[in-house]
Amino acid sequence: xxxxxxxxxxxxxxxxxxxxxxxxxxxxxxxxxxxxxxxxxxxxxxxxxxxxxxxxxxxxxxxxxxxxxxxxxxxxxxxxxxxxxxxxxxxxxxxxxxxxxxxxxxxxxxxxxxxxxxxxxxxxxxxxxxxxxxxxxxxxxxxxxxxxxxxxxxxxxxxxxxxxxxxxxxxxxxxxxxxxxxxxxxxxxxxxxxxxxxxxxxxxxxxxxxxxxxxxxxxxxxxxxxxxxxxxxxxxxxxxxxxxxxxxxxxxxxxxxxxxxxxxxxxxxxxxxxxxxxxxxxxxx
Ligand SMILES: Nc1ncnc2c1ncn2[C@@H]1O[C@H](COP(=O)(O)OP(=O)(O)OP(=O)(O)O)[C@@H](O)[C@H]1O
Numbered sequence: 003x004x005x006x007x008x009x010x011x012x013x014x015x016x017x018x019x020x021x022x023x024x025x026x027x028x029x030x031x032x033x034x035x036x037x038x039x040x041x042x043x044x045x046x047x048x049x050x051x052x053x054x055x056x057x058x059x060x061x062x063x064x065x066x067x068x069x070x071x072x073x074x075x076x077x078x079x080x081x082x083x084x085x086x087x088x089x090x091x092x093x094x095x096x097x098x099x100x101x102x103x104x105x106x107x108x109x110x111x112x113x114x115x116x117x118x119x120x121x122x123x124x125x126x127x128x129x130x131x132x133x134x135x136x137x138x139x140x141x142x143x144x145x146x147x148x149x150x151x152x153x154x155x156x157x158x159x160x161x162x163x164x165x166x167x168x169x170x171x172x173x174x175x176x177x178x179x180x181x182x183x184x185x186x187x188x189x190x191x192x193x194x195x196x197x198x199x200x201x202x203x204x205x206x207x208x209x210x211x212x213x214x215x216x217x218x219x220x221x222x223x224x225x226x227x228x229x230x231x232x233x234x235x236x237x238x239x240x241x242x243x244x245x246x247x248x249x250x251x252x253x254x255x256x257x258x259x260x261x262x263x264x265x266x267x268x269x270x271x272x273x274x275x276x277x278x279x280x281x282x283x284x285x286x287x
Contacts, residue, residue: 005075007177007209008034008057013069015056027052028233029069034177039203039210040238041220044230045254046264050213053230054179057211058090073177091122095170097199099182101162105154112150115169130172137168141198160191167199171206178203181213196223215264217243217254229254232275249273249281 015027027049034040042050055061057071059078071078073093081089098104105114115134119125131150138146141164154162163183170178180199184192200223203210214220220227221243228238229251237248246252253271 004036006033006072007036007038007074008032008211009070009072009075010053010057011070011072013053013056013071014067015052015061016066018064018066026065026233027056030056030233030235031069032228032235032238034209034211036176036209037207038226039212039224041224041227042211042213042230043215043217043220043227046215048230049233050230051181052233054096054181054211054213057179058094058096059086060090087122091118092173093175093177095173095175095178097163097166097170097178097180097183100186101159101166102154104166105162107154109153110150111152111154111157111165114154115150115165115172118169119172134168134172137171138165141168141171141202142194143168158191159187160195163187163191163195164198167195167202171202175208177209177211179211179213182215183212184219185215199223231273232278236278250278 010030010032013027013030014025017024017026030049030053032040042053044050052061056067057078059071059081061067067079073089078086078089109117112131112134115138116127116130119130120127134150135146138149143149143161143164149157149161149165157165178199183199184195187195196219199210202208210224212220212224217227226238226240227242228235229242229246229248230236231250237246237251241247242251243255246255250271250273253273257271
């Protein structure tokens with residue numbers, strides 16, 4: 003059997019402040035194989051973003067973390083500082099909800115795309131620029147040479163998200179973590195950006211952890227879904243969308259066609275934290 007590109011074992015993260023201790027991730031375990039796409043879904047506050055930050059070893063120091071995250075068999079929590087930098091910049095590519103929050107507004111698109119590779123890998127700027135132009139073209143950005151000279155505010159959100167996708171691909175990662183990559187975009191840009199991400203992922207055989215509120219979107223582009231509730235994965239597999247077995251997932255799927263599971267849009271579900279705890283206690287007996 004091939005080695006998973008990502009393996010998470012009993013990951014726990016507890017926020018420790020002066021007056022309280024708050025367990026926020028309560029034993030997450032999952033595996034992602036090379037070339038596989040896994041959709042991590044769950045209502046607001048269930049712990050999806052914390053999980054991605056833990057995968058990147060980016061939780062703040064007031065979190066107590068236990069369990070393990072392995073990238074291609076190597077423990078992320080045992081990596082040296084320099085290896086961790088490489089892991090974050092080269093092995094894993096991250097795409098976030100709001101592309102504008104992740105670009106420097108006073109740097110041109112060209113600088114944004116080339117800087118990291120020129121600085122960290124010592125590649126010649128003109129060579130990186132050539133690759134950037136080719137990639138922009140591949141992700142459907144027209145007039146790529148001209149775009150290199152523009153500033154982020156001159157580009158629409160959808161276009162900027164394509165630039166971000168190109169910047170991630172430029173680093174040639176093996177795993178992409180996409181945290182609500184289309185949520186901040188208008189509807190047409192959403193489907194364009196998702197189609198491009200999927201096309202590029204499949205062409206390059208990359209693995210994807212796709213975090214989303216949108217169940218249908220997750221089902222459409224992922225091989226498997228993992229459903230989070232209260233800092234736990236309650237159910238995962240290829241069957242989840244069509245034939246859920248956990249009571250929470252059943253409720254969630256039953257709430258379709260309200261496919262967007264943001265808490266403010268979520269209809270009343272017949273599932274509560276009390277029911278969740280009772281169910282766990284019963285299972286532990
Ligand atoms: N730095 C932090 N300090 C305190 N609490 C935090 C911190 N980061 C996250 N939390 C809490 O942890 C829980 C999980 O947050 P997280 O952002 O992972 O949820 P999420 O599933 O990604 O939600 P959303 O879909 O709304 O982004 C929430 O209750 C959140 O308030």
